[in-house]
Amino acid sequence: LKLDNAMFQNNGPIISGNAKVVLERRYLRKNDQGDPIETPTDMFRRVAHHVAQAEMRYGGSETAAEMEAIFYSMMTEFRFLPNSPTLMNAGRRLGQLAACFVLPVEDSMEGIFDALKHAAIIHKSGGGTGFSFSRLRPKNSRVGTTGGVASGPVSFMKVFNTATEQVKQGGTRRGANMAILRVDHPDILEFIQCKEKDSDLNNFNISVGITDAFMDALKKGSDYDLIDPREKRITKKLSSIEVFDTLVYHAWKNGDPGIVFLDRINRDNPTPALGEIESTNPCGEQPLLPMESCNLGSVNLAKFVMEKEGAAVIDFEGLSQTIYHAIRFLDDVIDMSLYPIPEIERMVKGNRKIGLGVMGFADMLYQLEIPYNSEKGIETAETLMKFFQDTAHDASRALAETRGTFENFEQSVYKDREGCAYRNATTTTIAPTGTLSIIAGCSSGIEPLFALSFTRTIMDNDEMIEVNPVFEATARTRGFYSLELMKMIARKGGIQGLGNIPEDVKRVFVTAHDITPEWHVRMQAAFQKYTDNAVSKTVNLHRNAEVADVIKVYNLAYDLGCKGVTIYRDGSKDRQVLSVNKNE
Ligand code: UDP
Incomplete structure (x- = not known):
């Protein structure tokens, strides 16, 4: 890169031994022999430079250079890191920068294998995919064109699992999948038990999509309806208590399945006119519409504790500045990313969802001398995250003033809400930060x-x-x-x-x-x-x-x-x- 050191506020990050190993294995550019040809400092420069190019269209080259320097120092000081695909792919041929995707699985052979193909392309670039298999007709129902019988959601999940296994050998990192099945799908019991053996479906997290109707039935101890998604008819009733017991037993036994509250997620859907949210990304933190993707980033809270009158307190001012810059960074990422398929590009640019969150929360509590498991711990979390969310919204609104609201704004729930003219349909998400926290040397997410x-x-x-x-x-x-x-x-x-x-x-x-x-x-x-x-x-x-x-x-x-x-x-x-x- 042409920029010289003087432009940057520091000469590069201080990287721990673990972080170095992680970066060398997966993140740094390599030559044909597989040896790294860039240093971590080069990597952060590559990312800062590439992402800041988006600024050219909003403010010209001076703004771009200024933002590049800000992005670089915010990453190398480990105050903020974008999700792994951005670190890996920015300014490189793959160019795909988002961690989270949700793909629709239509109830047809073409639809199922389209989803499989798109998933393979996404995994190759380090993205994770979530699917709802709820639209598929149940096992043993009729296939019109052949007169045969359908094999059902779980058998197709096995095909996806095998494909993921093969792609991960050549990709940047392990392809991760989420499979969701609605609790009212006729195959729900088979789904709940599908990961019984540890090796089965090892590339999937699975979650049952719980509805309000199911929770109501459960509170009353009554039966609930199973619905064939293709014929939209009730096929039979099951005892909500029995289904819940089976679910809970399996979760107890080996951690799967998790649950997601679908109706609650959809009450927070900012663009219901564009469709219903059926699934989340693999680790569950990012609900998305079919064909949507989202890039995440995390602020390292361990860096925002300061001393005031002899006591450790949260540095809200510093935090606010980093949040503004991080929101701008993530909005720039949307413009600079390459997209695996045109439909995804259209959806992402229409809603401009981003997910800024936190890591190093436990480190912060240690510094503040507040126990995680205490009323004060919970209060601190609420005060902090309220501030974080308000600031993120302010930053998105400020961007909208110069860059415009997201394209689908008029079709969103914000159009009639005062003070909600945002650049992004969503702004905050708390990611697991599995690798980011190793790179930054902090505790992961809010764990x-x-x-x-x-x-x-x-x-x-x-x-x-x-x-x-x-x-x-x-x-x-x-x-x-x-x-x-x-x-x-x-x-x-x-x-x-x-x-x-x-x-x-x-x-x-x-x-x-x-x-x-x-x-x-x-x-x-x-x-x-x-x-x-x-x-x-x-x-x-x-x-x-x-x-x-x-x-x-x-x-x-x-x-x-x-x-x-x-x-x-x-x-x-x-x-x-x-x-x-x-x-x-
Ligand atoms: N993810 C993935 N494969 C992985 C790890 C993560 O596809 O091996 C995706 C997945 O969608 C997950 C998201 O990245 O929900 C965020 O995970 P995390 O915060 O742990 O990723 P990091 O940016 O720290 O690598």
């Missing part, structure tokens, strides 16, 4: 930390203890730091029950398993209250949690206004990525 210290095996099987920096600083100032203690904590994950640590420290430095499911759900609901789209969150349960605990979680999530819920009971999957040895 609590999994462990305060852990053992990492490095070359020659040497073991190294990595301690959360805020916890380490506290341990040192409070005088209880020792390597032995850190090693013990690495074996246990948390510090509850350890004798030689002060009570107030134990209260603040909680980890995922110290937090009861109720607090997990309440935190998700606190963020959902001020998020346009949805919130990615896993409700962790202890290994010995019972089915009744899962029922409580699902009911609470519904009552508190969540748009969906995903649970994970420790040890319920054969291969668990993160695990803490509880036997010590």
Whole structure:
């Protein structure tokens, strides 16, 4: 790139060992031999330069250069990162910058295989795909043209799963899928059980699309109707309690299926005139219309704590500035992205949905000395996210003043609402930030930390203890730091029950398993209250949690206004990525 260092406020990011490995494997440009030919600094320059080119059409080259420098420093200081496909593909041949897509699956052979083809193209570029299989006729119903019988949604999901398996070998990263089936589809029981064996449908997350009618039936303990989507007729009735019990049992057993509250999601659909929302992206945080895609970005809250009169407080002013720039960045991404198919380009440019969210929330709470599982923790989340959402809306409205509202604005729910002339149909989403948080070196999304210290095996099987920096600083100032203690904590994950640590420290430095499911759900609901789209969150349960605990979680999530819920009971999957040895 032609720009010299003097234009930028710093000389490049400080990258941790883990982040370096991740970036080298998947993000940096490589030569034919597979060796990286750019540094992380080059990568951020490539992204900042490419995205800022959108500014040329709104403000000319001077504005573009100015915004490029701002984008670069905001990323290299890890205050903000865009979703992975933007980091990987901006300014490169693939050029596809969004993480989330939803594709329609029509009830015809052509429709099904069109969706499969589009999914393959999207996976190749690092995007994830969500599908509703609810439009497909049920298993064993008649196929008009052949006189044969239909094989039903679950059998087609297996075709999608196999295709994903093959594409992921050559793509930028693992293709992820979400399959949703409405609870009133005649094949719902088969769907609920389809991931029974761990290896089945391994490239899919599955969620049952729960309706208000179903929840009403469940509250009354009555039967509800199953409807054939093609013939639009009631095929039979099922007991809502039996279906719910089966669902909950399977979620308890191995984490799948999750649930999404479809009617609630559609009450927040900003453009109902353009269609109904049937599905979300793979991790559930982004409900979208069929053929819509959305690019996400996350602000690292760990960078927005400052000292005021000797106390740690949230830096709202700094946060506000970063939110304005991040919203502008994401709006620019829409213009600069290449789209896998023309229909998607039309939908995306018509609604201009973006999803700005947060990561490093648990880090922020540690710094503020506020326990995640406390009333104060919930209050902090609500105050913070309300501010975040209001500012994001202000930023989108400010963009509309110079760039115009989104094309479909006149067909949106905002057209008659005062003060809602936005550039973007949605602005906020809380993503899991699985890789972004590694790159930025912060806690992921709004999740609590999994462990305060852990053992990492490095070359020659040497073991190294990595301690959360805020916890380490506290341990040192409070005088209880020792390597032995850190090693013990690495074996246990948390510090509850350890004798030689002060009570107030134990209260603040909680980890995922110290937090009861109720607090997990309440935190998700606190963020959902001020998020346009949805919130990615896993409700962790202890290994010995019972089915009744899962029922409580699902009911609470519904009552508190969540748009969906995903649970994970420790040890319920054969291969668990993160695990803490509880036997010590
Ligand atoms: N995603 C995907 N494959 C992956 C990880 C993520 O397709 O291996 C998509 C998926 O739609 C998910 C979204 O990216 O919901 C955001 O995930 P995350 O925030 O973890 O991604 P990051 O930007 O941190 O890589």
